[in-house]
Amino acid sequence: MTITIAGKQTTGAADLSATAQLVLGFIDGGNEWLAYAVSTPAPYAFPDELALLTGVQQGLHGALLTLLPGLGLLASPARLFMLSASDLSLLTAAEGGADAPEAELRTLLATQQLATAADLAAADAWLASLGVADAPLFQALSLADRIELVALENEAGGEAEAKDAGAFALSWAKTPLEFADYFRAFIALRAAAPSLTGEALATALLGLLPHLFGTLDCPSVGGIKPAAEITAAIRGWHASGRQIGFARLSLAAAQIAASTGFGAQPGADDPALIAAYMAQAQAVIGNGDIGSGRLGQDGASALFDITSDTGDAQIAVDAAGTISLHAFRPAPAAAA
Structure with missing residues (x-):
């Protein structure tokens, strides 16, 4: 023994x-x-x-x-x-x-967000339908990349809008995850200002990205940890006067665009919108209770949900233990 x-x-x-x-x-x-x-x-x-x-x-x-x-x-x-x-x-x-x-098996896989080879192949076919599958960007996809593309396909709207969003994202992205982020940013900005062309949205985004540099500050705990340790790290980070930021610039753009439509409304004070969004997110993160978390399919990342009356947030922890803001949606009253 x-x-x-x-x-x-x-x-x-x-x-x-x-x-x-x-x-x-x-x-x-x-x-x-x-x-x-x-x-x-x-x-x-x-x-x-x-x-x-x-x-x-x-x-x-x-x-x-x-x-x-x-x-x-x-x-x-x-x-x-x-x-x-x-x-x-x-x-x-x-x-x-x-x-x-x-039916029970399909429900289990969907509920647990487990993607099979058939799911991943469908996402590959979707990229081909957008005319972007052969782009160098997609030459070495990880499992996490492909799973993100599965999620993106499920979110995508009509074929024409998806092709526009795909072309827009391809012109900006340097990684598959950035492609997904900029795809979502395009959809959000187009919804906020349907009359703007892709070129106008690109111009707006180019001017706004420098305002997002301050949204990238993240602590680390040296690996995926239990919720209590994540919470303690967040409390300590906030106590030092710092914000829990996003893991990458493109994700900040996509998340903030989805909630504020920043850059798409003429005359909007975009830095103020960004600051208000981040302040609301920090309030929810700092005062809410982190759930038990969901480990990624590849076992290298986890997501923790925080819900409150003023908004819902997701905290991500990667294999290195970096804690970041993965998503935040203010409640309707808080967003108004």
């Missing part, structure tokens, strides 16, 4: 929780390695079951993501570990070729 988890000796898979057993079953060779490890004199120690699962995946395959080939699902064991045992049992049945309820 040479495996310990949280200081307790483990004699085999039967000692694991039902959730850990199911996730281990998705890792090719996972059960076989565990049987080997408990019989070898070499000691293995893990702080918890999650560390065991991610360690087995990384150790056996040299990769952080587990492939469920039957479902066409590529996900981190850490993300799968966040599912309930009943949800994992459904995935196990479907992966094994059993007659799992199709």
